[in-house]
Amino acid sequence: xxxxxxxxxxxxxxxxxxxxxxxxxxxxxxxxxxxxxxxxxxxxxxxxxxxxxxxxxxxxxxxxxxxxxxxxxxxxxxxxxxxxxxxxxxxxxxxxxxxxxxxxxxxxxxxxxxxxxxxxxxxxxxxxxxxxxxxxxxxxxxxxxxxxxxxxxxxxxxxxxxxxxxxxxxxxxxxx
Amino acid sequence: xxxxxxxxxxxxxxxxxxxxxxxxxxxxxxxxxxxxxxxxxxxxxxxxxxxxxxxxxxxxxxxxxxxxxxxxxxxxxxxxxxxxxxxxxxxxxxxxxxxxxxxxxxxxxxxxxxxxxxxxxxxxxxxxxxxxxxxxxxxxxxxxxxxxxxxx
Numbered sequence: 117x118x119x120x121x122x123x124x125x126x127x128x129x130x131x132x133x134x135x136x137x138x139x140x141x142x143x144x145x146x147x148x149x150x151x152x153x154x155x156x157x158x159x160x161x162x163x164x165x166x167x168x169x170x171x172x173x174x175x176x177x178x179x180x181x182x183x184x185x186x187x188x189x190x191x192x193x194x195x196x197x198x199x200x201x202x203x204x205x206x207x208x209x210x211x212x213x214x215x216x217x218x219x220x221x222x223x224x225x226x227x228x229x230x231x232x233x234x235x236x237x238x239x240x241x242x243x244x245x246x247x248x249x250x251x252x253x254x255x256x257x258x259x260x261x262x263x264x265x266x267x268x269x270x271x272x273x274x275x276x277x278x279x280x281x282x283x284x285x286x287x288x289x290x291x292x
Numbered sequence: 293x294x295x296x297x298x299x300x301x302x303x304x305x306x307x308x309x310x311x312x313x314x315x316x317x318x319x320x321x322x323x324x325x326x327x328x329x330x331x332x333x334x335x336x337x338x339x340x341x342x343x344x345x346x347x348x349x350x351x352x353x354x355x356x357x358x359x360x361x362x363x364x365x366x367x368x369x370x371x372x373x374x375x376x377x378x379x380x381x382x383x384x385x386x387x388x389x390x391x392x393x394x395x396x397x398x399x400x401x402x403x404x405x406x407x408x409x410x411x412x413x414x415x416x417x418x419x420x421x422x423x424x425x426x427x428x429x430x431x432x433x434x435x436x437x438x439x440x441x442x443x444x
Contacts, residue, residue: 148377149378
């Protein structure tokens with residue numbers, strides 16, 4: 117009897133592991149920064165390089181931190197969705213212009229619209245390292261206390277906005 | 293002549309591609325630490341490469357980070373901690389033994405053990421199967437059946 121059941125059991129075990137493997141997203145690495153205070157930064161603004169923005173300027177506000185670059189193809193597909201999200205004015209959207217040429221970045225915003233309340237420049241990628249950025253685009257949600265509550269890797273889709281971002285932002289806006 | 297110019301161009305193209313980073317170290321220990329660290333940290337863009345092997349921009353940035361921290365006199369532990377604080381245990385090719393990484397560490401040994409047990413069981417069963425005794429009566433019958441087969 118065991119002779120016949122054993123191959124079946126082996127097959128089921130293998131099938132389960134393979135099925136789990138198919139549904140894994142090895143590209144999405146869980147961030148250790150969730151529920152931690154935002155990494156400190158102070159960086160020049162893209163549109164006004166003489167002014168700087170730091171995380172303390174955003175205290176008491178719910179904000180999104182979107183990592184983008186003009187060289188990033190999936191940022192282009194994400195851009196209209198961010199534009200729509202910006203129109204709803206649910207939260208402040210801060211852009212991190214990651215390893216980009218300021219002129220190219222400004223041209224991109226002029227051409228495709230600017231969903232960001234402010235974008236800051238990270239030309240050498242140091243702020244990116246502090247935030248554990250490994251792929252562009254990435255989007256973080258930060259609460260009023262300056263704590264990172266959520267991280268999204270890859271382009272944000274309309275479903276992500278409806279199902280994840282807007283409910284989370286509403287919840288965080290209600291917190292003190 | 294044409295061949296010669298092609299050869300020269302090919303040689304030059306090699307020079308253009310070889311964007312080797314030049315790093316200067318205070319002492320050989322520091323260089324050793326740099327080489328060890330960069331070959332133990334995973335590039336998060338091309339996940340099966342270390343940051344020493346990878347050509348990804350992020351890998352170059354992380355190599356620069358490691359180099360700068362060594363220059364500042366940070367220890368290997370400090371730098372590994374810096375990386376895991378930002379990228380998680382995944383960044384380490386040599387992850388710490390934890391509940392989450394337990395399967396990773398125990399898995400191969402467990403599979404080896406299961407395999408050895410299976411081989412042992414099979415071998416034992418083969419042995420007992422070989423020991424089957426055939427009675428004289430059955431032997432007679434087999435003989436007669438074989439003889440019958442020969443005649444036809």
